[in-house]
Amino acid sequence: MVDQQAPPAGPDLSKGVPLSEFAGETLLGHVGDDEVVLVRSGSEIFAVGAHCSHYHGPLAEGLVTGEGIRCPWHHACFDLRTGEATRAPALSPVAVWKVELEGERVFVQEKREQPSPQVTRATEAPGQIVIVGGGAAGFAAAEMLRRQEYRGSIVMFSNEAAAPVDRPNLSKDYLAGSAPEDWLPLRPDDFYTEAKIDLRLNTEVTSIDTARHVVTAGGETIAYDRLLLATGAEPVRLPIPGMDQPHVHVLRSLADSRAIIALADGARRAVVIGASFIGLEAAASLRARNIEVHVVGLEQRPMERVLGPEMGDFVRALHEEHGVIFHLGDTVTAIEGKRALLKSGGAIEADIVVVGVGVRPRLGLAEKAGLAIDRGVTVNAYLETSVPGIYAAGDIARWPDPHSLETIRVEHWVVAERQGQTAARNMLGQREPFHAVPFFWSQHYDVPINYVGYAEKWDEITVDGDIAGKDCLLQYKSRGRVLAVASIYRDIASLKAELAMERARAP
Ligand SMILES: Cc1cc2nc3c(=O)[nH]c(=O)nc-3n(C[C@H](O)[C@H](O)[C@H](O)COP(=O)(O)OP(=O)(O)OC[C@H]3O[C@@H](n4cnc5c(N)ncnc54)[C@H](O)[C@@H]3O)c2cc1C
Numbered sequence: 217m218v219d220q221q222a223p224p225a226g227p228d229l230s231k232g233v234p235l236s237e238f239a240g241e242t243l244l245g246h247v248g249d250d251e252v253v254l255v256r257s258g259s260e261i262f263a264v265g266a267h268c269s270h271y272h273g274p275l276a277e278g279l280v281t282g283e284g285i286r287c288p289w290h291h292a293c294f295d296l297r298t299g300e301a302t303r304a305p306a307l308s309p310v311a312v313w314k315v316e317l318e319g320e321r322v323f324v325q326e327k328r329e330q331p332s333p334q335v336t337r338a339t340e341a342p343g344q345i346v347i348v349g350g351g352a353a354g355f356a357a358a359e360m361l362r363r364q365e366y367r368g369s370i371v372m373f374s375n376e377a378a379a380p381v382d383r384p385n386l387s388k389d390y391l392a393g394s395a396p397e398d399w400l401p402l403r404p405d406d407f408y409t410e411a412k413i414d415l416r417l418n419t420e421v422t423s424i425d426t427a428r429h430v431v432t433a434g435g436e437t438i439a440y441d442r443l444l445l446a447t448g449a450e451p452v453r454l455p456i457p458g459m460d461q462p463h464v465h466v467l468r469s470l471a472d473s474r475a476i477i478a479l480a481d482g483a484r485r486a487v488v489i490g491a492s493f494i495g496l497e498a499a500a501s502l503r504a505r506n507i508e509v510h511v512v513g514l515e516q517r518p519m520e521r522v523l524g525p526e527m528g529d530f531v532r533a534l535h536e537e538h539g540v541i542f543h544l545g546d547t548v549t550a551i552e553g554k555r556a557l558l559k560s561g562g563a564i565e566a567d568i569v570v571v572g573v574g575v576r577p578r579l580g581l582a583e584k585a586g587l588a589i590d591r592g593v594t595v596n597a598y599l600e601t602s603v604p605g606i607y608a609a610g611d612i613a614r615w616p617d618p619h620s621l622e623t624i625r626v627e628h629w630v631v632a633e634r635q636g637q638t639a640a641r642n643m644l645g646q647r648e649p650f651h652a653v654p655f656f657w658s659q660h661y662d663v664p665i666n667y668v669g670y671a672e673k674w675d676e677i678t679v680d681g682d683i684a685g686k687d688c689l690l691q692y693k694s695r696g697r698v699l700a701v702a703s704i705y706r707d708i709a710s711l712k713a714e715l716a717m718e719r720a721r722a723p
Pocket residue numbers: 348349350351352353354373374375376383384385386387419420421422446447448449467468469494578581609610611612626627628629630632633655656657658659
């Protein structure tokens with residue numbers, strides 16, 4: 217977050233800066249107390265708010281692409297002319313400022329009234345859109361429908377108690393105690409009323425009648441002209457005795473995270489079952505609360521399946537430096553009271569058990585409705601399912617990825633949001649193929665790991681830089697072709713790799 221007490225950075229742009237001092241693509245400065253970044257794109261100069269509207273990433277360190285600037289942290293993009301957040305995970309615009317050139321000096325003085333977002337004219341006007349799921353994809357779709365000036369009805373069902381929240385935070389700063397709960401909602405409660413989004417919480421959609429175009433939820437039937445399925449994934453529960461005890465939790469919802477935090481108060485020791493992303497993020501957050509943490513995982517190296525052995529070793533060492541005790545190549549066979557019994561013998565007595573052994577896409581509704589399923593809900597390039605008028609996005613969707621040339625399904629926050637946005641535009645009659653390069657990030661202590669692309673298998677990993685020194689870029693290659701790139705503190709290189717993958721896309 218920005219330190220509100222620090223004086224604004226860089227030159228005072230209202231006094232003008234000589235063009236000779238603005239040699240690169242960006243220059244960070246300020247106007248009054250506002251930090252502003254000057255951005256050169258071709259022959260034009262723009263001025264926009266210096267901090268990304270997602271988590272305040274420094275846009276001056278981002279990548280300029282045409283009339284957009286991409287955030288170095290999680291690859292959001294902002295339109296330089298309007299400030300609009302054109303790519304998730306940012307959803308709100310940044311401010312835009314008037315730029316004046318006088319001779320060889322560039323001046324920024326006045327903030328412009330926030331321009332309207334770009335609206336692609338709808339070619340279809342469905343009267344009623346129903347969204348099943350109040351997560352990343354469902355929320356981003358509803359928000360985009362209104363951004364596109366869709367004026368019909370939107371009903372969004374969620375079987376969670378909370379309005380859409382920033383789910384990635386549930387295992388990170390919020391669980392660690394460094395982010396207050398009021399940072400979590402993606403929008404304040406009154407947003408839904410003002411935007412006329414009929415958000416129905418605690419409401420499970422139980423069936424879809426594709427012939428009559430209705431869904432059933434809470435005993436009511438609701439008609440739709442277009443339907444978006446964004447039911448996400450649910451945590452796998454281990455089939456072992458003792459899973460139903462009050463100190464044993466999976467971690468998916470705000471309610472789960474709150475329950476773990478409540479247990480953490482006064483807890484001495486925690487067992488985390490699962491050494492992948494969520495398990496290890498939870499381990500880091502519990503260490504921040506000074507709780508002894510044991511991680512039990514079947515794998516020999518954490519995260520090796522996704523990130524490879526080098527990064528796996530690094531992640532293990534990083535957690536060990538912070539005091540995490542690993543039990544790898546092992547599992548928990550039962551939880552007897554507070555004792556988690558290990559397969560290898562022995563037991564760990566713990567006040568909290570967090571189970572993070574992966575998720576399964578929630579396909580039941582789609583399956584029952586007769587939609588084509590292939591290890592996910594099958595969608596075409598426009599995110600439409602096998603039944604016209606029904607779209608799917610996020611963790612449940614398996615789409616034809618033009619980069620890997622495979623049909624893929626991923627469990628990434630940014631992908632879910634971007635798919636929700638694309639599905640929204642397509643429900644309004646656009647024919648916009650989904651071709652974003654997959655991106656995810658994970659955070660462990662002060663170390664962010666960014667990943668672009670998709671590599672289920674590879675035959676070579678090249679390492680540039682120093683993994684242990686937290687300054688590296690790894691390329692996952694198959695027959696010489698770069699499928700994916702993971703990086704630590706190589707943000708510009710990660711953004712450039714993403715751009716290169718976009719440009720190399722098959723037609
Ligand atoms: C703790 C945690 C941390 C994460 N951290 C990261 C990260 O750092 N980076 C990253 O890229 N990804 C991360 N992820 C993954 C990311 O959150 C998911 O990929 C993303 O939320 C998927 O979005 P979605 O909309 O498909 O599903 P979800 O966000 O899960 O939303 C699905 C919604 O549908 C509701 N629902 C399901 N079935 C029904 C029904 N029948 N009726 C009504 N409602 C229903 C669910 O309750 C839920 O509200 C994390 C996930 C978790 C749990």
